[in-house]
Structures are given as C-alpha cells and as structure tokens.
Amino acid sequence: MYPDPIEQGLARGWKVIDASRLVRDLVLEADVAIVGTGAGGGVTAEILGAAGLSIVMLEEGPLKSTRDFHMLEAEAYRQLYQESASRKTLDNAISILQGRCVGGSTTVNWTSSFRTPPATLAYWQREFGLGALSGDGLLPRFEMMERRLSIAPWHVAPNANNELLRRGAERLGISTGVVRRNVRGCLDLGYCGMGCPTNAKQSMLVTTLPAALERGATLVTRARVQRLARRDERALQIEASGLAAGGIEAGTSRVIVRARHYVLAAGAIGSPAILQRSGVPDPGQLVGARTFLHPTMISAAFLPERVNGYAGAPQALYSDHFLDDVAIDGPIGFKLEVAPLHPVLFGMTLPGFAARHAELMREFSRAQVVLALMRDGFNAESPGGIVGLRRDGSPVLAYPISEFIWRGARRALLAMAEIQFAAGARKVYPVHEDAEGYSSWRAAKAGIERLAMKPRVARVVSAHVMGGCGMADDPRRGVVGVSGRHFHVENLSVHDGSVFPTSLGANPQLSIYALAARNASLLARELTGRPAPVVA
C-alpha cells in the first residue's frame, strides 16, 4: 500500500472541514479566502501561506486521496469530475471533462505540462496589452513551478498508443515532441485520469495543498460558493452552502468567510458564474464571455496488433506541426496528442449502438486514438462561448461552433486519419455519427470530405476550459488586469484558467501554475509588505 499524505496530514491535525456534515452555520476569518483548490488555488494557497498569511480554502468537490483511487472508472468519474464527467455545452454539442474534487483538474489530468507558447504570449501582448508576460516575463515562474512539481521530459519508452502517433507522423515528415510531465517515481500505469494511486503525479493534492495545510490553512470541502457580498468596491464576505449529504446539490448549512482579500480560482466555468451570481459590476458584459475550450476532434484507428491503450503514461508524445503551419490568427490550428483508452470513456465515445458498436468494442485492445485540440480564440470567427446561469443558479456554457471551427475540424479529422494509416492502421473511424470505418487513406480522404460538420453529429470534446474573466491592460477589454486583480473590486483577484484572453494552444496546467505563482507572489508582497517567498 502506498502512503496517503492526506490521511497522514489529517491525523496530524490539519484543519479540514467537510461542509456537508455541518450541523450549524460556520463563520471563518482569514487574511485571504481562496475559492477552488485546482492549479490556480493550490499554487496561490502555498505561496500566500508561506508568506505568513492565514488562508481559508473553499472547494465544492470532495476530498479524495490515495486510498480512494482504485483505478476504476465506475468510481472516479462520479467522485472526481464535474457533473459525473458528463458536463456539456448548452446545446450538448461538446462534452467537457473537468475536475471537481480537492486538487481540481490537477487530480485527474493526464500530467502533460507545456509552457505557454511564445506565439500565444506575443498575441496577448499585441491584442490585450499583456507585455509583462511576454519574453522572459513568466520565465522565472515557469522555472520555479517546474522545480516545485518535478516537471521534466518523459523519457520512459512511450506506450504503443503514443508510439503510433510518432510512427505515422514521422513517415509523413511531421515532427513530434516528447511531453513533459509533473511526476515523481511514476510507475507508468496509465490511470492518471482516475486519480494517481501511487502519489507519483505531482498534482495540487500532494504538493501545494499539503504545504498550505501544514502551515495552518483551513480547507472547507463540499462547499458551494454562492456569492461574494460586496459594498461598493470592496468585497465583504463569501457566502457558501454546504452540500447535502449526496455531495451534489446545495444543502441547508451556510459557510461565511470574511477576509482582507479574496481569490477566485474556481475554474473557467465556476469563476465567471460566481461573479455573475454576485452581480459584480461588468459594464462591458465581459464576464463569462470569450470562454475557450480547445474544441477537440477524435480519430480512432484499429491496428492489426494489440495497442493496450489503457496501459502506460497517457500522453508521452505530441505534435505541434498543425499549429505551426498556419498563422496564429489564420485558419484554426490544432495540436495532436493521444488519449488513454478505458472501457467507459471508449464505449461512450464510439458512435452507434447494437452490432456496430459491439464489434468495435471487441477491438478495444487494438484501438489507437488521436486527438486534435483546436486553438480557439485568435480570430474574429472564433470568439469562444459564453458562460451563463440556469434558473437554479448553476452555470452552463453556450459555445456555438462556427463554420471557421468546423473547417478546422475537418482538416483535423483528415490529418489524423492520414497519420493513423501511415502508422499501419487497418481501419480508421473519425468519431462522427455518420462515419463508417475507412480501410485506406484514399477512402478516408474522400469520406471525410463529405461528412456533415454539424453539432452533435461530429463529436467534439474538451478537457481545457479557459477564459471568461479575461485579463487585459484596460477594463474595456478585460475583467482583470495582468496581475489578476479585478478591475472593479479592489480586494478581489482571479487566479485560474479563466483569465486567459484566448485559448493557449497547449495543455493549460503549467500556464495556470506559472501565472498563479506570479500573481500570488505580487499579492503576498502587497499584503505583507515583504518580499514574496520562493517555494522551490
């Protein structure tokens, strides 16, 4: 059995309160209240805690840790993901995988770590006045977080699922790169998406959050933040509901947190929703707008040999070829990666039913899956989606897929099929309701050119929600400034992926870590009057 750092910390007296078990209302006070414990909240908590500030963290999801991670889809999606891993955009056209647990998406992500691409930072400088992040602006933060989270190139032999991406790409003259991962002593199991059972993944759950708790921070779990109460330009308190015992909907207990400063890090659907529910001033109607997804297309190939896509590090290789061969504001580019294969997600993803579906499922162990993540937000025809509220106050993202994106989707399906045939696939199935399997690149090319690109017919997924509280140098163009400070509420910051003014063109965790480290350090200095601590 692997040690459980959370269990051990609780035994040492960490202050963790499960709000679904409260019998009376809870009122807490701290220097800083942080909403959300994912990449942004975790890094912020460690840095502010190390600066000597008292911290209260609020998390809607449950506290699950090593002993709870059994590598079972039947448990993991329901316990660790938003809406049991079945969150969708308003018209159900895009499925969204997002964490909902202590550690947020870092507890369940596939560990791929990329610095923010320079082309993206240059675009932000040009369009949003974010020059402070360009050039070497974020470099010390990347370096600090890479040390802190053991981010390094994955030099273990890639599994066949990844190797096939490289093989096919190489035969077509398309370059691939080695993914960097935040792991220590990784056993190459392949179950990162269900919570790491060996503590190898350096998620917030085993790094920054334990550090903050060890220094005396308080963590309140299963608490849904309803609103931020405010008088004029000052936030006064956070009002949250303890969840009912099932852990899904709000119960009757209340949690109030009063602090000098408030940090929202509830993710790119959660943070804009809190601002909207709170009626925080938004003269430009910017809150929730420009929400991006890296809309992702899927191509499944079947090989003559076993691929065993469930085993081994999920993402070891990638290709930026189709990002780099277009101008960033030209036709939409896409990053190629592979997806780990597990029976539930695979079964839900394959189109059709009855014999058609069953036959493909029997080939599960020979399946190889490539993903194309489209870089949205860099073109007027790719304005992203809008987060809004349902009548019950829960957030939902409306993301209309424009023709511009559908054109990119078709190019992506073509590129993936060509690579998969070059790698030796016997059949390729673009994930699309109307696509039959193709037996040759020629047939696939002709078939994909004819596929209708329409919502719910062409399958689109996302695991990267970004934007909605975009940063800029000017309140007319952004919700927060480059340091994450809200333009209209003086003691409020946003430290998560919602501040990105476009998507990234790369998996977002390291960008969030670095930006949160930068902005938490600035905040620590302001609140304490002393230089910010260096955590690694």
Place this chain on the structure above:
Amino acid sequence: MRDSNIRMFTRRDFLKVGATGAFVLASVRLGRSQPVPSHRDGVMDAPALDAGAREVLAAIVPVMLAGALPADRSARSERTAATIDGVDHAVAGLPAHAQRDLRDLFTLLGFAPTRWLLARVRRPWREAPEREVAAFLESWRASGWALKQQAYQAFHELVFAAYYADSESWPDIGYPGPPVLD
C-alpha cells in the same frame, strides 16, 4: 440576481424542445398519473428513476447492447438488470438540472400518445418488439431535431457507461482491468 449583466439560460433553451415540444411536455406533466420522485437530498443512491423510466430502459438496454450482452438467456437478463441499475446510479449522481431533463424525457416516452408521436412505438414498452425499439433509436440518432439527437445521446452515454463500468463486460473486449498494486 436581478443584475442586467446576468445572462439567464432557461431550461427551454437547454432542451431546445421548441413550442410544440414545450406544449407536449406541459400536457404530459398535467396528465401524469403518478408523482415523480423528487430529488432526495441526503440519501445517497436513492433511486433516481421511477418504474416508468425503468420500463423504458428495460426495452432500450437490450437493443443498444445487442451483440455485447451474453447469449445465454438468464445471464442476459441479469446483465440487462444490472445495466439498468447502473444507469439509475449514474442518474442519481447527476446535478439536479440534468436529472430533471432526464425525468422529462422518460415522462414523454412513458406517456402513450407521446410515445407513439415521438418514438413511433405502438405498444407499451414491455411489449414493444426489439426491431421497433431499434428503429426508434436509429431514427432519433439520425434525427435533425436537436431534442431527439440529445435524448438519443443521453441514452447512448448512460447505457454504454453503465455496461462497460462493470468488470463483467471486460473479458469480451480484452481489457484485463486495472493492475494490482503491491
């Protein structure tokens, strides 16, 4: 909550049922004989689906899983029942808005006139022939009407997730299950 900046999405937007659909749903709700169980806060794994919904599923599950379910009659009905329980468990874990949408869907399908109108299934679900159920699923899968597409996809997701979450389905697909850790 009255701030003009708040963009409210209504359930109608979400379901995209349109005027006809909304009218049908309202009529069915009025005509519904048995009360729908409300979301039971605090009861983990309380059944989320009523008997009517389970009856619809009992017709859909074997058709969706044709070719995957075991051939043996008793094993087959056991796995069908386990899949329905799995769907129920999954629905109980969904947020209230999604549970409500699914209950509305099952209500529409459970009410004879709308069952006929929308699904073209003539007889009650427990008597519906498999080919009629398959034709209904196929027509909703291929439908250009968002409501039908979304409903089909909800069934697809729930049924296949429940079936393949169960370790008994793994040998057939060559999945050894998670590794054993020391």
